[in-house]
């Protein structure tokens with residue numbers, strides 16, 4: 001790490017309590033005769049408030065891991081614990097409640113409703129949440145206070161992604177899961193979106209997991225988890241983390 005980068009980095013506390021734990025979690029997709037072992041038995045803990053980057057080549061199992069953590073997909077084996085709750089044998093209704101209350105998702109494509117304004121897209125979530133922030137406040141957190149009444153088609157790609165982030169965090173989730181959030185964005189816009197994710201993590205304490213192919217983004221993380229061929233091949237802990245403005249790729 002160079003001196004400028006170090007100066008811009010924030011000192012980090014050691015990891016907090018365990019928010020989520022995967023114990024020997026695996027996933028095999030079965031397609032007729034073909035079995036794809038997308039995730040081999042894997043142990044991983046997520047700590048409260050950390051910023052984790054999941055790094056790995058295409059097809060290495062990153063999305064499979066993230067979707068299992070978020071309750072979008074069921075593992076083939078192993079145990080999932082969220083705080084004191086065992087999610088392993090949760091039925092559909094329980095998993096839906098878990099996702100709705102505790103998990104925010106951000107994907108590469110923004111999945112906004114085209115006929116609703118930025119504010120209305122966020123309100124769709126705040127209206128069904130237990131303790132949401134105000135939708136306009138969530139949009140202000142991502143720097144879109146001047147764009148509340150714009151429709152998705154009237155927003156740039158980066159602005160649309162920031163609406164998607166506002167929608168994901170407005171319910172104050174404990175866990176924010178982002179699958180290639182900058183994948184569809186140009187360099188500067190991608191950096192802006194990373195800056196927003198870092199700010200949310202720092203200011204709200206939301207445990208954040210970001211999937212990327214981009215190794216440079218790893219410098220932002222408290223921990224970097226490398227995945228290869230359905231296995232965790234290494235975990236690096238950073239005592240300091242770089243601000244997105246200071247990383248380059």
Ligand SMILES: Nc1ncnc2c1ncn2[C@@H]1O[C@H](COP(=O)(O)OP(=O)(O)OP(=O)(O)O)[C@@H](O)[C@H]1O
Nearest residue numbers: 029031036038056057058059060061062063064065
């Ligand atoms: N629904 C599915 N049915 C069958 N195989 C699948 C399914 N989803 C993923 N796979 C396979 O599982 C493996 C891991 O896929 P996964 O999407 O988790 O990788 P990834 O690391 O997220 O890749 P990428 O970076 O390209 O998104 C791949 O070989 C993929 O083809």
